Amino acid sequence: MTAANDRTAALPPTCDFVALDFETANRDWTSICAVGLAFVAGGRIVANPSWLVRPPEMIFDPGFVRIHGITADQVADAPEFGDLWPLLAPHMEGRIIVAHNAEFDVNVLIRSLDRYRIPRPSAEYSCTKIIAQRTWPGLKRYGLAALAERNGIVFRHHDAGEDASVCAQVAIRACLEKGAADFASLHEGLRITRGRIYPDGHDPLREEPAASPLPAFGRWDSRLHARPEQLKRQQRARTLDDAVVDRAAGTGMINGYAVTLDSCTCADFQGRKTPCKHIYKLYFELNNGC
Numbered sequence: 392m393t394a395a396n397d398r399t400a401a402l403p404p405t406c407d408f409v410a411l412d413f414e415t416a417n418r419d420w421t422s423i424c425a426v427g428l429a430f431v432a433g434g435r436i437v438a439n440p441s442w443l444v445r446p447p448e449m450i451f452d453p454g455f456v457r458i459h460g461i462t463a464d465q466v467a468d469a470p471e472f473g474d475l476w477p478l479l480a481p482h483m484e485g486r487i488i489v490a491h492n493a494e495f496d497v498n499v500l501i502r503s504l505d506r507y508r509i510p511r512p513s514a515e516y517s518c519t520k521i522i523a524q525r526t527w528p529g530l531k532r533y534g535l536a537a538l539a540e541r542n543g544i545v546f547r548h549h550d551a552g553e554d555a556s557v558c559a560q561v562a563i564r565a566c567l568e569k570g571a572a573d574f575a576s577l578h579e580g581l582r583i584t585r586g587r588i589y590p591d592g593h594d595p596l597r598e599e600p601a602a603s604p605l606p607a608f609g610r611w612d613s614r615l616h617a618r619p620e621q622l623k624r625q626q627r628a629r630t631l632d633d634a635v636v637d638r639a640a641g642t643g644m645i646n647g648y649a650v651t652l653d654s655c656t657c658a659d660f661q662g663r664k665t666p667c668k669h670i671y672k673l674y675f676e677l678n679n680g681c
């Protein structure tokens with residue numbers, strides 16, 4: 392556990408967004424035993440403080456201790472969240488907060504503030520799990536550990552500071568992957584409406600329907616076209632310019648391969664039996680580039 396209570400000087404005055412992670416001692420939303428933050432400015436993490444926190448009741452569920460390794464002894468002298476908050480509040484007010492499975496962390500935050508009778512900040516929030524689902528569709532798993540592994544990030548899972556850091560790094564990679572100018576515009580591109588916390592309530596984050604994949608054509612189901620490897624073939628198809636198409640027959644010669652909407656003579660198609668870039672090129676040609 393790297394949480395420490397002496398890193399407050401590291402809190403930066405400005406940032407683009409703040410990644411947040413809570414660990415709790417038991418099932419109770421307000422049983423915070425650790426909090427980690429990662430401040431991102433200019434596309435990099437500029438501060439990554441974390442704190443051990445003494446929950447209002449010293450009830451440490453063994454199942455939770457197994458996950459994060461934090462015991463009652465470790466937090467006996469730590470501040471309660473209500474005492475820590477005045478330090479954090481100026482760094483959350485008006486910011487975009489991001490967490491992995493944000494509904495959990497936002498609920499922990501709101502319920503804990505309510506419990507200590509502290510007014511909620513005004514802030515927006517987002518979720519890296521939903522961002523990742525929209526940025527890298529078709530993965531088997533979207534847990535923090537799976538996303539870290541996929542992005543070559545080594546970390547100790549369920550350490551609040553490290554979890555917040557990985558959350559921030561996933562958000563940064565998503566911005567790079569999508570070519571987003573900043574974290575806010577990433578959401579517009581992904582059709583995610585950020586949630587809002589305000590002093591007397593909160594609005595949940597909303598996922599607008601993703602841009603629909605190509606429709607079914609030939610013998611192919613539309614869900615097939617939404618797979619990441621198929622999306623790449625569609626992108627490559629847009630770069631092909633050697634295409635002679637017989638519109639009436641619905642066939643073509645593309646880069647020297649004989650293509651129908653159902654088949655192609657290229658090695659990619661013969662090996663995988665899923666639409667290759669030539670089949671997509673033919674589809675786009677027959678549908679006037681759409």
Ligand SMILES: [Zn+2]
Pocket residue numbers: 648655656657658659660667668669670
């Ligand atoms: Zn082909």
